[in-house]
Amino acid sequence: xxxxxxxxxxxxxxxxxxxxxxxxxxxxxxxxxxxxxxxxxxxxxxxxxxxxxxxxxxxxxxxxxxxxxxxxxxxxxxxxxxxxxxxxxxxxxxxxxxxxxxxxxxxxxxxxxxxxxxxxxxxxxxxxxxxxxxxxxxxxxxxxxxxxxxxxxxxxxxxxxxxxxxxxxxxxxxxxxxxxxxxxxxxxxxxxxxxxxxxxxxxxxxxxxxxxxxxxxxxxxxxxxxxxxxxxxxxxxxxxxxxxxxxxxxxxxxxxxxxxxxxxxxxxxxxxxxxxxxxxxxxxxxxxxxxxxxxxxxxxxxxxxxxxxxxxxxxxxxxxxxxxxxxxxxxxxxxxxxxxxxxxxxxxxxxxxxxxxxxxxxxxxxxxxxxxxxxxxxxxxxxxxxxxxxxxxxxxxxxxxxxxxxxxxxxxxxxxxxxxxxxxxxxxxxxxxxxxxxxxxxxxxxxxxxxxxxxxxxxxxxxxxxxxxxxxxxxxxxxxxxxxxxxxxxxxxxxxxxxxxxxxxxxxxxxxxxxxxxxxxxxxxxxxxxxxxxxxxxxxxxxxxxxxxxxxxxxxxxxxxxxxxxxxxxxxxxxxxxxxxxxxxxxxxx
Numbered sequence: 001x002x003x004x005x006x007x008x009x010x011x012x013x014x015x016x017x018x019x020x021x022x023x024x025x026x027x028x029x030x031x032x033x034x035x036x037x038x039x040x041x042x043x044x045x046x047x048x049x050x051x052x053x054x055x056x057x058x059x060x061x062x063x064x065x066x067x068x069x070x071x072x073x074x075x076x077x078x079x080x081x082x083x084x085x086x087x088x089x090x091x092x093x094x095x096x097x098x099x100x101x102x103x104x105x106x107x108x109x110x111x112x113x114x115x116x117x118x119x120x121x122x123x124x125x126x127x128x129x130x131x132x133x134x135x136x137x138x139x140x141x142x143x144x145x146x147x148x149x150x151x152x153x154x155x156x157x158x159x160x161x162x163x164x165x166x167x168x169x170x171x172x173x174x175x176x177x178x179x180x181x182x183x184x185x186x187x188x189x190x191x192x193x194x195x196x197x198x199x200x201x202x203x204x205x206x207x208x209x210x211x212x213x214x215x216x217x218x219x220x221x222x223x224x225x226x227x228x229x230x231x232x233x234x235x236x237x238x239x240x241x242x243x244x245x246x247x248x249x250x251x252x253x254x255x256x257x258x259x260x261x262x263x264x265x266x267x268x269x270x271x272x273x274x275x276x277x278x279x280x281x282x283x284x285x286x287x288x289x290x291x292x293x294x295x296x297x298x299x300x301x302x303x304x305x306x307x308x309x310x311x312x313x314x315x316x317x318x319x320x321x322x323x324x325x326x327x328x329x330x331x332x333x334x335x336x337x338x339x340x341x342x343x344x345x346x347x348x349x350x351x352x353x354x355x356x357x358x359x360x361x362x363x364x365x366x367x368x369x370x371x372x373x374x375x376x377x378x379x380x381x382x383x384x385x386x387x388x389x390x391x392x393x394x395x396x397x398x399x400x401x402x403x404x405x406x407x408x409x410x411x412x413x414x415x416x417x418x419x420x421x422x423x424x425x426x427x428x429x430x431x432x433x434x435x436x437x438x439x440x441x442x443x444x445x446x447x448x449x450x451x452x453x454x455x456x457x458x459x460x461x462x463x464x465x466x467x468x469x470x471x472x473x474x475x476x477x478x479x480x481x482x483x484x485x486x487x488x489x490x491x492x493x494x495x496x497x498x499x500x501x502x503x504x505x506x507x508x509x510x511x512x513x514x515x516x517x518x519x520x521x522x523x524x525x526x527x528x529x530x531x532x533x534x535x536x537x538x539x540x541x542x543x544x545x546x547x548x549x550x551x552x553x554x555x556x557x558x559x560x561x562x563x564x565x566x567x568x569x570x571x572x573x574x575x576x577x578x579x580x581x582x583x584x585x586x587x588x589x590x
Contacts, residue, residue, distance in 0.1 A: 001084065001086070004052070005052075005084040005087075008050065008051065008052055008084065008087070009084065009086075009087055011049070011050055011150065012050065012062065012067060012087055014150050015027065015050065015062055015146060015147055015150065016062060016064060018146040018147075018149060018150070019062065019064075019114075019146060020064070022114070022142070022146060023112070024112050024113065024114040024140075024142070025063065025064065025107075025108070025111035025112050025113060025137070026061055026062060026063045026064075026107075026111065026112075026113040026114070026137075027061070027062050027113070027114050027115070027146055027147075028059060028060070028061050028113060028114070028115040028120075028128060028139075029046050029047055029050060029059060029060045029061075029062070029147060030046075030047065030058075030059045030115075030119055030120060030124070031045075031046075031047040031048075031055070031056070031057060031058050031059060032044075032119055032120075033119060034118050034119060034275055035196075035198045035219050035221075036121060036196075036197075036198075036273050036275075037198055037199070037212070037215060037217075037479060038056050038057075038215075038479060038481050039056070039212045039213070039214055039215045039364075039479075040212075041155070041157055041211065041212060041219075042155035043154040043155040043156060043157070046119075046145075046147050046148075046151075047059065047060060049147070049151060050062075050147060051067075051069055051082075051083050051087075051088055052082045052083050052084070053069055053071070053075075053078070053079055053082045053083055054078075054082060054380060055071050055074070055075040055078055055079070055378060056378065057071055057072060057074075057075070058070055058071035058072075058075065058079075060088075061098070061101075061102070061113065063105060063107070066089065066105045067087060067088050067089065068088070068089045068091060068098075068101045068105070069083060069088045069089065069090050069091065070091045070092075070093055070096075070098060070101075071091075071092065071093065072092065072093055072467075073092055073377075073467030073468065074377040074378050074467065074468050075092075075377070075378060076092045076467070077375065077376045077377075077510065078376050078377075078378065078379065079091075079092075081376070089101070097131070098128070098131045099130075099131035099134045099135055102131060102132065102134075102135035102137070103134075103135050107132075107135045107136055107137050108136070108137075109136040109137075110136070110137070110138070111136065111137040111138070112137065112138050112140055113128075113132050113137050113138070113139050113140070114139075114140050114141070114142040114146075115128065115139065115140075115141060115142065116141070116142060116143070116145045117141030117142065117143050117275065117276040117277035117280065118143065118145075118275050118276075118277045119145070119275070120141075120275070120276050121271065121272055121273055121274055121275060121276065122269075122271035122272075122274050122275075122276055122279045123271045123272045124276075125139070125141070125276045126271075141276055141277065141280070143277060157211055157219075157238075158210060158211070159210075160209070160210070160211075160218075160235075160237065160238035160239075160240075160241075161209055161210025161211075162207055162208070162209045162210075162218050162238065162239055162240075162241045162242045163207070163208055163209070163241065163242065164206060164207055164208075164241075164242050165206040165207065165208055165477065167206070167306075168306060169306055169307070169310050169404070169405050170206045170304070170306060170307065171303075171304025171305060171306030171307055172206075172304055173206070174204065174205055174206055174230075174244070174246065174247075175246070177203075177204050177296075177299075178204070178224070178229075178230065178246075180299065181193070181204070181224060181295060181296070182226045184295045185224075185226055185268065185295070186226065188266075188268065188290065188292065189266060189290075190265065190266045190267065190268040190290050191225060191226055191227070191262060191263070191265020191266060191267070192223060192224060192225040192226065192228075192262060192265060192266075192267050192268070193223075193224050193267070193268040193269075193295060194221065194222075194223055194255075194267060194268070194269050194270075194274065194278075194282075195221060195222040195223070195224060195294065195296070196221050196269075196270060196273040196274045196275070196278070196294075197270070197273045197294050197296070197297070198217050198218075198219055198220065198221075199215075199217060199300070199475055199478040199479050199482065200294050200296040200297065200300060201218075201220055201221060201222045201232065202217045202218060202478060203296065203300045203475075203476075203478060204222070204224075204230075204296060205222075205230075205232070205242065205247065207239075207242040208477055208478075209238075209242075210361075211238075213361065213362075214361055214362050214363055214364050214365065214402075214480075215363075215478070215479050215480070216360055216361060216402050216477055216478070217478060217479075218234065218238065218239060218242075219234070220232050220233055220234030220235075220239065221233040221234070221252065223255070223258060225262070226265075229246060229247075229248070230246065230247050230248070231247075231248045231249065231250055231258070232247060232248070232249045232250075233249075233250060233251070233252045233254075233255060234249060234251075234252070235249075235251070236249040252278075255278065255281060256281050256284070256285055259281070259282060259285040259287045260285055262287055264288075265288075266287075266288045266289065266290045267282065267287045267288065267289050267290070268289075268290050268291075268292055268295070269282065269289050269290070269291055269292075270291070270292065270293060270294045271291050272293070273294065293484070297483060297484050298484060298496070300475070300476075300478075300482075301473055301482060301483070301484060301485060301496070301498075301499050302496050302497065302498035302499055303476055303498045303499070303500060303522075304498075307406075307476040308498065308500075308522060309405075310403075310404075310405030310406040310476065310477075311405075311406040311407070311476065311500060311520075311522070311537060312406070312537055313403075313405055313406060314358070314401075314403040314405055314406025314407065314408055315406065315408055315520070315537045315538055315539055316539060316570055316571065316574070317356040317357060317358070317359075317403060317574070318353065318356065318400075318401055318403070318408040318410070318539075319538070319539030319540050319567065319570070319571050320356065320571055320574040320575055320579075321349070321352040321353045321355065321356050321401075322349075322352075322410065322412070322539075322540040323540065323541070323571055323575055323579050323582065323583050323586075324352045324355075324575065324576065324579045325348060325349045325352045326412075326414070326540075326541075326582070326586075327576075327578055327579040327582035327583075328348065328352075329345070329348075329414070330582065333389060333416050333417070339388055340388065340389045341381070341383070341386050341387065341388050341389070342368040342369065342370055342373065342381035342386040342387055342388075342389075343368070343381045343382065343383040343384075343386045345366075345368040345381075345389075345395070345397065346365075346366035346368045346381060346399070349366060349368075349397070349399055350362060350366070353401045356401075356403070357403075358403040358404035358405060359401055359402075359403055360401070360402040360403060360404060360477070361401070361402050362399065362400065362401055362402070363400035363401055363402050363407050363408060363409055363480040364399075364400060364409075364480050365380055366381075366397070366398070366399040367379055367380065367396065367397070367398035367399070367411075368381050368395065368396075368397050368399075369381070369395070369396045369514060370387055370388075370389050370390070370393050370394070370395045370396075370416070371387060371390060371393050371394065371512070371513060372510075372511050372512060372513065373386075373387055373396075373514075374394055374395065374396035374413075374508070374513050374514030374515070375508040375509060375510050375511065375512065375513060375514040376514070377467070377468055377506075377508065377514070377516075379396075389416050390416070391416065391417040391418075392416070392417040392418045392419070392420060393415075393416040393417065393420075393513075394413060394414070394415060394416070394419065394420060394423055394513040394514070394515065395413065395414040395415075395416055396411065396413050396513075396514045396515065396516055397411065397412050397413075397414060398410075398411040398516065398518065399411075400480055402477050403477070404477070405477070406476065406477065407474055407475060407476060407477055407478070407480060408520065408538070409474060409480050409502055409518065409520060410518055410519065410520070410538050410540055411504055411506075411516045411517060411518030412517065412518075412540060412542070412543065413427060413430075413514075413515045413516060413517060413543065413546065414543050415543055415545040415546050419545060419546055420512065420513055422509070423513060423515065423546065424546055424547070424548050425462075425548060425551065426464065426507045426509070426515055427515050427517075427543075427546035427547065427548075428546070428547055428548040428551040428552065429458055429459050429462045429464055429507065429551070430459065430505050430506055430507050430515050430516070430517055431517060431542065431547065431552075431556075431560075432458035432459075432551075432552065432556060433455050433456060433457075433458045433459050433470075433505035434455075434503055434504075434505055434517050434519065435556050435559050435560075436454055436455055436457060436458055437451065437454060437455040437470065437471070437487070437503050437505075437521075437534070438503060438519070438521065438534055438536050438559065439533075439534075439555075439559060440454055440455075440533065440534065441526060441531050441532070441533045442495075442531065442532055442533075443530060443531055443532070444494070444496075444530050444531065444532060445494050446494060446495060446532070447485075447491055447492055447493055447494050447495070448469075448470075448471070448485055448486045448487040448488055448491020448492070448493060448495065449488070449489060449490065449491045449492060451470070451471075451487045451491070451495070452469070452470045452471075452487050452488050452489055452491060455470045455471075455487065455503070455505055456470065456505070459505065459507065464507045465507075466505060466506045466507055466508065466516075467508075468488075468504075468506070469486050469487060469488030469489070469490075469491070470487040470488060470503065470504065470505055471486060471487030471488070471501040471502045471503050471504060471521075472486050472487075472488075472501060472502050473485050473486060473499060473500065473501050474500045474501065474502060474520060476500075485499055485501065486501070487501060487502075487503070495523050495532060496523060496532075497523050497524055497525045497532060498522070498523065499522070499523040500520055500521070500522050500523075500537075501520070501521055501523070502518055502519070502520055502521070503518065503519050503520070503521050503534070503536070504516055504517065504518035504519075505517065515546075517542065518538070519536050519537075519538035520536070520537050520538045521534040521535065521536050521537065522534065522535045522537055536563065539566070539567045539570055539571055540567065541564055541567055541583065541586040541587050542560065542563075542564075544586065544590060547560070547590060549590055557590060560590055561589045561590060564586070564587035564588075564589075564590075565587065567583070567587055568583055568584065568587040571583060572584070
């Protein structure tokens with residue numbers, strides 16, 4: 001057992017002792033913090049601290065003699081790779097459910113499982129509770145985190161870095177958004193709404209921040225009252241630079257008192273994002289509640305014309321950075337005796353992005369998976385424990401950036417030397433899937449589940465598939481993964497004009513290589529027809545070395561050539577001479 005495994009095993013046993021001392025039979029540890037975002041501060045990475053698993057979604061349950069780790073199909077390979085099998089049972093949902101595991105673990109009737117009420121939503125608590133009850137136990141909230149009690153060197157938040165999004169980039173002012181919100185509440189017969197989605201609060205106020213490395217937000221909630229106005233529930237010292245006379249700030253601890261002053265009006269809450277602990281405070285206050293989806297989610301997802309202009313401008317600068325990087329990479333791998341690691345690639349790409357005007361931060365940790373690591377969907381290279389590029393490799397590079405005016409997310413699969421057996425055929429089928437979605441026209445009201453099937457059809461015809469969704473929503477200088485719409489097997493929300501989503505089919509050959517191609521697309525209206533279509537806004541050439549032209553039809557070939565012409569026309573003037581020459585060759589007709 002490695003030193004790292006020994007350290008984590010000791011943490012697990014210490015937690016078990018704390019669970020027993022608190023007279024519980026088990027403890028649930030989620031990956032989320034109070035704010036429920038995909039990215040959490042380093043001091044809230046409890047699941048990674050305990051188990052070693054660093055995926056963006058998942059949870060664990062620790063019993064007296066067993067510990068189970070759960071995540072989805074994106075992390076089937078990553079979970080066992082990052083944990084000690086002697087300590088953890090790794091489970092992919094829905095192949096193994098939490099309820100099934102508890103029953104298999106032999107949970108004794110009447111057992112009490114606890115969870116930190118700050119770190120689970122109302123909806124999440126209800127789901128866990130249903131599984132625990134079905135297995136014969138009881139789920140309770142506990143407001144002292146048993147894991148935090150042993151984590152004495154928890155990292156703190158970075159210094160505050162709040163800033164105001166200019167109206168020319170946002171497209172709508174706080175006053176305009178507040179008026180829309182007030183009208184919505186009036187239609188629902190609610191006096192106020194508790195906003196518990198961090199990206200919604202930042203979007204409403206037209207503010208951004210630096211509380212997280214890759215998501216430019218200020219971590220806070222907000223209470224909006226139709227008469228009293230907006231109160232941000234957070235740390236005033238961290239928000240001072242973005243406050244205006246129209247906004248007040250109060251610590252979250254003052255929420256119960258504020259609710260007591262509300263009167264008889266109803267409070268709108270969202271069970272999917274509201275921490276269970278706050279819900280208990282609301283119930284105790286006697287305020288009447290109305291459960292609904294966050295009223296800002298759809299409006300935020302349908303970007304303003306100003307936001308879309310920013311997206312396009314950001315993609316032009318990001319495309320230039322990508323081309324400079326790809327030009328450098330081709331030169332670097334052709335140099336005899338060159339040694340390039342996966343983490344070197346992530347650092348080099350970041351350096352090219354940092355040269356672009358308005359760059360803020362990566363939009364997520366770069367995935368640079370070469371060879372078999374490319375088959376790990378959300379692989380993350382760690383310097384010193386990563387892999388060197390080898391000849392005849394495939395490199396899967398998934399990355400993105402936040403700029404002052406827009407956000408990018410792009411994946412390219414790159415041949416290093418001669419592509420391995422089967423890779424060209426698989427890449428060509430993945431490319432067909434990307435094109436099928438890119439050119440789709442569909443009636444208003446079509447949801448992501450329907451479009452997901454359209455995208456997968458070419459892969460299915462070849463007997464191939466992938467375990468993740470085809471596309472996710474993208475926020476405007478907010479979260480790179482944004483709801484409510486997605487293009488996936490669970491995508492029940494209808495797509496609307498102005499939404500920005502990813503188009504990212506893939507195929508993964510476990511132990512050998514992985515392929516994914518990703519562009520961002522904007523939903524646009526086909527005028528006066530009642531139909532919608534997509535505009536592709538990502539600007540970066542595809543790897544010609546991986547395209548088998550004989551597997552494509554004339555329409556697919558035409559799409560590739562037209563896309564490459566657009567890439568060249570929009571990027572060539574912004575490149576160094578060497579990168580411009582590289583791009584010209586990369587974009588010639590296939």
